[in-house]
Amino acid sequence: MTLAAATELATATNEHLANISNTLIYSAMAVYTLAFFAYIAEWLLGSRSKVGRTAAALTADAKAKAQAKAQGKAPAVTVNQGGSTAVLERPQVVVRSAAGSRDVPDGPGAHGGDAQGDLYGRIAISLTVLAFLIELGGVVARAASVERAPWGNMYEFNITFSTVAVAVYLGLLALKKNVRWLGLFLITTVLLDLGLAVTVLYTASDQLVPALHSYWLYIHVSTAIFCGAVFYVGAVATILYLFKDSYENKIASGGTPGRFANSVLDRLPASASLDKFAYRVNAAVFPLWTFTIIAGAIWAGDAWGRYWGWDPKETWSFITWVAYACYLHARATAGWKGRKAAYLAMVAFGCWLFNYYGVNIFVSGKHSYAGV
């Protein structure tokens, strides 16, 4: 009797928490939407600037400059090193970019140097921070309501995933990395991801089946989510790299890109910077992704009696891993750098996506936690 009452009470609390979580997720979506409009405003206002840096850097007189540079002169970009208050006076280090690489300055960012645009950009980031906190609250409330880590089904996976992706973005911003240009693209997909979560994938709070009761769940799934978020950031940078690279190529070969391309792409970082950023991001999480797969294998060894059994999920994790290894190899192989490597990176991320959505929904296997 009392036990039943206690159970009922606990159930009621959990339902209450689940409702709070849902409300928070919807609120986060609302704030993300506001942030989305602020990012749009930033881009729109930024289009007023007519800097045309890329073009300037790649047109005739810039070529002359490049010529001069090739004779051993240094490029002209100078930046104060962090902490220039150092007492030491240091000799100046002159940097020479690799032979044959284009010397294109990074774009000014979405706001294009426009003060109002910059203001909207800042508002957008503040709203993103707010929405992130609300979403985080939603995820935590969800975890509390189910009394376990919030990744037992695809709904929970999705809300956690977008939270982590935004956290990665905000983390890079906090580290003073030049990633503001990511904002609009990221928030757009976060909204899509959350929309999908609350409509198609929604699953009422629910406990785990015994096979999911393991601390390896925490290790394996949390790193998987984190890797996915970082791979996603890398993929956005790669796509933008491909666009920006064609844009630069077009200008360098004397073509004139369309107005829209001019306005948008000119404000992005140089293709070389985007490429390097994408590489770093992907390379940095690759060891963690390796670890994720190994942790999964250890868990499978405990739960299913074998550490590797070519289950579809395992297979696709492996394919994703090999695809990223290809990408890393491609960067060390002459003739495969640049665009070809970027295509490989896209394929690799495609594999990751398929592993997440495709395998959960279309392929049946032992990883049947999709809850859809």
Next chain:
Amino acid sequence: MSKTTPATPDASVGDQDLGAAGSQLSTAPTESLSVPALGVVGWARWFWRQLTSMRVALLLLLLVALGAIPGSLIPQSGTDATKVADFVKNNPTLGDVYDKLGLFHVYSSVWFSAIYILLFVSLVGCIVPRTWQFVGQLRSRPPGAPKRLTRLPAYTTWRTAAEPEQVREAALALLRKRRFRAHLAGDNVAGEKGYVREVGNLAFHIALIVLLTAFAWGQLFKSEGNKLVVEGDGFSNTLTQYDDFKSGNLFDTGDLVPLSFRLNKFTGTYETNGPNKGTPRLYQAAITYSEGAYGKGRKTLVKVNEPLEIGDAKVYLTAHGYAPLITVRDGKGNVVFRDAVALLPLDSNVTSTGVIKVLDGYQNAKGVSEQLGISAFFLPTYTKGSETASTFPALNNPVLNLTPYHGDLGVDSGIPQSVYQLDKSHVKDFKDAKGQELRENLKPGQTMKLPNGAGSVTYEGTKQWANFQVVQQPASGWALAGALTAIFGLAASLFIQRRRVWVRAVRGADGTTVVEMAGLGRSESAKLPEELGELAGVLYDQAPGVPDRDAAPDEPPDAQRPAQSPVADPALEPSTEPTTPDPQVVPAERPEK
């Protein structure tokens, strides 16, 4: 370098004029597509060189990824043989093609094996020379400075009143203190750091070999058997005791780890309400086990994620079900059968079926020996209105439905028979009072009378059974060790930069010493100029700059450079200002992200 033209020239080593200084910053094999020399040896060498090139490694990696795809989309006989059979039945022609291509067992097919064996060979063929090359690099010293340091990705210079020897000595001490491998090379000091990158990279690739070998070993010597054990019963690890058993090609029955155990109690708990009512929460089996042939009995719990490990063997709990305890009496009231009969679950609420077989000892009402076969259908939770399916997996209201048959069960015919199925070809049913086939629902403790004094069947109570999977997969430890090494090697290989720094100090035309410092990394990185700036800052303290007397800076002769200015941007031009430069670094890349 490559004979093909790279899309973008190689970042750091692209400058031909860096010579030896720029080479060997990695142990990556050089690409060569040159036509082979004639003759078998020439071709063999060419083939080997192709196989161990990065380009082919890349292709093989891509092929492994591509080859793994069909296995995840087409049913595999290794994991789900019935699905394969269904597939073949529904798509006979396609099934035939798939079968010929080995697509129902991709991961053990000839072509998949061919790809990974080639990759394996490529890997070995790649690692061996790279290791030697790396050992050579470790034994030799970092190459001396290239002629024109200004050509390097990061460069700085100043003039000082200190003697060149002094500067070089200070530089050598500084570089060594910063753990560079440094030495004096004529007019300059050469230092190199970050060898751990190469060590990590080699460790990673070697670890992959260990991992792949351990995996293959595990597959070859693997064994995996299933045993269903009813509460109170035991199992000892010999081949004959298994219900089914699979093993790798090289497995030998002598390899079975000696162990035995007894199932004391199985516990399953389930969600009792809410939308997930009936979802399992906990499965655990309390067992008493002993290691070796005559080991001491020890108690433990085996749970879903927590197998029992004894030596190389792991005992997993993989399934459970119910085993009603049945007593059968003949017409005279003698007990002819008394056992818990394991039934197989049909659904998630553990609706179960099975057969009770009484093979010897039973005599019918006329005293003739016969066999009895009783079809059993069991609902652990019977609810009115749901006669054919249990409504909850736990034993809340168990009902056992029995349909008895008598005659010859056909078990002696020599054809293997499932204990869960009844061959009805030589048996007859019993008729109830109305002449209908006799079948009855029993609750625990109830007895069903067979007509005309043919005996009775009693449902005494319910035990549970658990299925245990005993797996032996040797070399898993090696696989794990390989995997962990791979991670650390990978991290070292990806996060550590290998780079060289040179400090040249020579007397300039005006009698002061010109110090030049330059750095070269394997790839362009912002870290390199920063590090160089820092080193230069320290060295600058020991060899402070002197004002420029004449505006034109003296530098070592450099034919290609205009003598006028070493720096393109007028803003950076040393002019009236003293040469004490700004504490500035011009990063390799654009402003950092």
